Amino acid sequence: MHKPLLVTDFLDRARRHYGDDEAIVATTGERFTYDEFGDRVDRVSAALRERGVEKGDRVAVLDPNTHYHLEVAYASMQIGAVHTPLNYRLTPDDFAYILDDAGVDAIYADHEYAEKIDPIRSNVPTTTFLTNDADAVDDDWEDLDAVIENTDPDFERPEMSEDEVITINYTSGTTGDPKGVMRTHRSETLHAYLVSVHQDIRDDDVYLWTLPMFHVNGWGHIYAITGMGATHVCTRGVDAERIFRTIAAEDVSYLCCAPTVLNRLIDYDDAESPATTGANDVRVATAGSAPPEATIRHVEAEFGWYLTHVYGATETGPLITTSDARRHFDDDSADRFAVKKRQGLGYLGTDVRVVDEDGEDVPRDDEHVGEVVVSGNQVMEGYWNRPEATEEAFSERLEGYYHTGDLATVDENGMIAIQDRKKDIIVSGGENISSIELEDALFEHEAVSDVAVVPAPSDEWGETPKAFVVPESDAVDDADALENDLIAFTRETLASYKTVRSVEFVDALPTTATGKVQKYELRAQVWEDEDRMVGQG
Structure with a gap:
């Protein structure tokens, strides 16, 4: 029937x-x-x-x-x-x-x-x-x-x-x-x-x-x-105080928050210690960018909420993957944070693949990087009055799949982890650096409230990572000293070539209405005096 x-x-x-x-x-x-x-x-x-x-x-x-x-x-x-x-x-x-x-x-x-x-x-x-x-x-x-x-x-x-x-x-119109x-x-x-x-x-x-x-x-x-x-x-x-008050008053059981919104809630919780639940247990879904492990820990341990990380794009429904693969983690183990940070497994009936330039699947070794492509019933019909853009979106590497423009690795269980947008990978001295990995590392520093990492021009390396940091309140007594401390912090936790080379402190990061950081604005600022938006090293 x-x-x-x-x-x-x-x-x-x-x-x-x-x-x-x-x-x-x-x-x-x-x-x-x-x-x-x-x-x-x-x-x-x-x-x-x-x-x-x-x-x-x-x-x-x-x-x-x-x-x-x-x-x-x-x-x-x-x-x-x-x-x-x-x-x-x-x-x-x-x-x-x-x-x-x-x-x-x-x-x-x-x-x-x-x-x-x-x-x-x-x-x-x-x-x-x-x-x-x-x-x-x-x-x-x-x-x-x-x-x-x-x-x-x-x-x-x-x-x-x-x-x-x-x-x-x-679409949000972050480019064009x-x-x-x-x-x-x-x-x-x-x-x-x-x-x-x-x-x-x-x-x-x-x-x-x-x-x-x-x-x-x-x-x-x-x-x-x-x-x-x-x-x-x-x-x-979105107002942190009102969100917590409403959750308690209306016995909210479910909400969705971008990582930036979760960070606002965490900041408010640290300052005010509000009630974080009403009569119901609370589930929260997050997407837009991978939440740092520190964020997931706070949401689950301090708020008492169950967090699921989901992923997709306007063109894909949006949702095509979930980190909620409970046979791959223990609810009582700290190992679950590393899993929940991943974009995860494809939804039912959804074919999510990570492919190289030739359209071939990358190895499931969590090292090889390829572009995320997807086929599913939730994927768009096409772009309104833009047949050429539609054709390009579905044919660049693998015919018939929507090409997300996101670069990812795949682990042995088939769970994807986004490493960057294609345009946001930092190529320094021939080495690819994930800005997300750097951001995750910097989020662990107590002085960092929010952060975005973009490539900055370098005569020696072509590009090097630059961090735009929103500091915690009263964290910057000496900007130069804190910058040096953050650079040293990344050097301690990451390979030397991945070290942040410069830090700029800002009051806020530019974001879309859904909380997604608009890195292109930061990139445009950094590369303003250059002929190109890529390094020549």
Whole structure:
């Protein structure tokens, strides 16, 4: 029997089996059951149809993890419109590019971000503008709550196919213009199934939204949490004190945090010693970059949380691997940290390989480095209106596999460990140096709060490692002395050629909204006076 896989099934199931149960804890203090949530979604669907939005049209959402994002996303998808979430850290020019590139017909924007849309309204094809507080914005926006109140929940669902595009997620644009990643009903649905299995999502979970909903639909959690009938606890941004308070007050059982967010929580815990759990045990998933072992130790030993390290990219669902391979570590052994630090094993039904320049698998010796390529049902359909970029992404080393651009090794169990992005490997005197390995070493130093390592030009070696360090508070009495201490620290723990050669202390590292360090900004700064962005040694 073949039943089409449609993303609308997730909310339908929750309404059918959990109608009277709590669906959403809103940032406004309101609480909605799945029946109430579903009714609001139906009214938004009807309102979008009344405003001319049809199947296949694009509906953008610019929102900081409130219940409105969930409502507009599901409302769009119920009428076959393409959910197009936007990164709220972008500039008006960025939004103009995306709204025009995607041909967005309608947009919902939180009142705090509507001012970024107002300057570009005349330059984009968008005609419907909705917000959560029309009185708080200057231009002509419709108030979504008023629209919901004044619209009947009656609309007609169009026929939909599992192979039709239902979301477009734009890449973070760390290099060049953002690209729209097309995902179908089928790919979104199967990814959500995989997340439910590998993240052990249950109907009694209470999920805290610290991960941006715009980021690949929140790693599929807008679907998985809903479909399982669990509870969404919404947020407005990431604040350590508020996260801990909410975890305790709402009995949160599951959340996702980039390593940078985990570090903020650790800093707050060190200073304030808050309650780290409520009535439920807490699971946390992290991704974006490999968390240092010191971070994993603190999260599990001090917070009492169970940490899983997952990995992927916007183009891959995102999630394609997990470190949660419990037959390869003992929960009571310190050896588990080395395993959890790895990106890990491929998800069910996912073929993750590490290949050399010729497309051949590298040996499983944890030494040979190759590029991570992946084939799976959760991988994107392609880039919106970019057939050449799509072809390149799936054919460079191995035909038919998406090429991540990440370099990794593979151990004897087939667990991958990312060593760097292709452009971030430091080639010093002909030797390859992993910036991640250096960062992990520096994280062990008590004076280091956060760190990113990039190649710096060297007349002698071509490139040498340079560290940008966010010091712990009050750690820098003598910058020169601390720099020498950190250099000596890496020399003590790593091979001599891997030693950091210079350190620059900064207040913060540049990051995307998901907490991923934007190394290209640091590289551009370091190589500003050079003709090329690579060393000539």
